[in-house]
Amino acid sequence: MYRTLSTMAALIVFIVASLVAAPVSHAVSSEQGQLKPDDSSLYSLVTMDCLEVKFKLNDVHRRDKLARVTLGQGYDNASTNLMGRLNSRIVENKLDGGGLIKIAADFEKSLQKFRSDYTKYDEALVTLIKADCQSQMQTYYVNLQTTKELRATVYGDVKALDDLMTQYHEAYKDFRKTISVEEEKRANDAN
Amino acid sequence: MQTSEPEPVLVKKLHSKKPFVALITGAVLVSLILVLMSMYLYNMSGAAQLDLSLPGLQEERIRAQQAKRYDGFNAAGKLDQKAFDQFDELYKKQQADIQKDINGFDSTPLEDGRLGIKVE
Numbered sequence: 001m002y003r004t005l006s007t008m009a010a011l012i013v014f015i016v017a018s019l020v021a022a023p024v025s026h027a028v029s030s031e032q033g034q035l036k037p038d039d040s041s042l043y044s045l046v047t048m049d050c051l052e053v054k055f056k057l058n059d060v061h062r063r064d065k066l067a068r069v070t071l072g073q074g075y076d077n078a079s080t081n082l083m084g085r086l087n088s089r090i091v092e093n094k095l096d097g098g099g100l101i102k103i104a105a106d107f108e109k110s111l112q113k114f115r116s117d118y119t120k121y122d123e124a125l126v127t128l129i130k131a132d133c134q135s136q137m138q139t140y141y142v143n144l145q146t147t148k149e150l151r152a153t154v155y156g157d158v159k160a161l162d163d164l165m166t167q168y169h170e171a172y173k174d175f176r177k178t179i180s181v182e183e184e185k186r187a188n189d190a191n
Numbered sequence: 192m193q194t195s196e197p198e199p200v201l202v203k204k205l206h207s208k209k210p211f212v213a214l215i216t217g218a219v220l221v222s223l224i225l226v227l228m229s230m231y232l233y234n235m236s237g238a239a240q241l242d243l244s245l246p247g248l249q250e251e252r253i254r255a256q257q258a259k260r261y262d263g264f265n266a267a268g269k270l271d272q273k274a275f276d277q278f279d280e281l282y283k284k285q286q287a288d289i290q291k292d293i294n295g296f297d298s299t300p301l302e303d304g305r306l307g308i309k310v311e
Contacts, residue, residue, distance in 0.1 A: 045311040053306050060300045066251040067295030069241055073261075074289040081263025082282055088266040095270065115237065122240045141308065148301050155296040162293055165286050172282070176275050 046141045050133035057129050064125070068118055075111050075161060083107060083168060095179065099171045107164045114157035121150035 083104040090097035124147040133140045233239055243252040264278050303310060 046308065047310075048306070048308040053308065056300075056306050062248060062251055063300070064296070065240065065243060065248065066254060067292050069243060069251075069255050070292050071289065071295060072241070074285065074292070077261045077263060078282075078285050078289070081261055082278070082285060085264040085266040086278055089264075089268065089270055089274070092267065093270045119237050119240060141310070144301070144306075144308075148298065151296055151301060152298060155298070158293055158296055162290070165289070169282060169286070172278070179270065179275075180272070 046137050048133070048137065048141075050137075050140075053133065054129055057125065061122075061125055061129065064122070068122075071158065072115070075107075075114070078165060079104070079108055079111060086172070090175075097175060100168065100175060103164060103168045103171055107161065107168065110157065110160050110164055114154065114161060117150070117153045117157050121147065121154050124150050 083100070087097060087101050087104055090100065124143070128140070128143055128147050131140055131143065243255055264281055265274075268274060299305060
């Protein structure tokens with residue numbers, strides 16, 4: 001019985017060690033992969049008050065979290081409760097709404113991209129907040145540039161989603177016009 | 192005829208306690224694994240990034256909670272002018288709400304000047 005127990009304990013310790021080691025090794029590799037040796041020479045002199053910079057970055061992080069939650073809810077509602085439902089209704093009424101369905105699918109894809117890009121940006125920002133700024137100011141600044149690029153990608157995703165929402169609305173207006181014309185035609189034929 | 196000596200009382204007590212100790216240790220280990228697994232999933236799934244329940248995020252949490260329940264457009268029914276009008280109204284309102292936060296990720300907050308960084 002005790003042999004079985006000790007085998008089980010060894011197995012459990014192995015699983016625990018694997019679970020703990022996986023994120024740690026990921027974090028280490030991502031930290032190492034962020035900076036190439038030549039990059040820091042791009043900036044000859046960088047001066048900053050590290051405490052102030054980290055305080056401001058923390059503030060940005062808090063505001064970004066709220067923006068991510070608010071925008072995420074808005075996009076989810078638009079995709080699931082508006083586009084998806086109108087598309088279902090179009091299919092149920094046996095109408096041709098291919099254009100709308102395509103835009104809705106593109107919107108969903110862009111939404112996935114926004115979520116994944118935000119995750120990358122958030123990880124970079126958190127790493128930056130925790131990183132050593134005092135002794136490696138240039139390295140810190142180069143990492144800040146990478147974070148800025150990731151933020152720009154997220155901003156691009158938001159703009160793309162907004163464009164798709166406008167496209168969907170335009171396609172919806174065309175669709176509505178077509179249906180109204182057809183209905184009018186049918187009414188005239190009946191008379 | 193063999194006669195076995197009776198075990199001392201202390202040894203008997205220890206023998207009876209062993210399965211109990213093993214049970215407790217097992218339960219602690221299992222709960223530890225479950226906690227680690229849930230923490231791993233919490234961090235890897237992206238839920239950690241949407242979690243506003245941390246003590247430092249009280250203000251953000253209150254603002255996020257102001258969002259009302261959203262029912263949206265009904266998925267079933269006829270597509271007549273009334274339904275189109277309803278959809279139009281809901282869609283425009285939703286888009287306007289989203290556009291309030293559309294510049295939430297612009298480059299301004301990370302600009303060097305904003306962060307007090309000087310580069311030469």
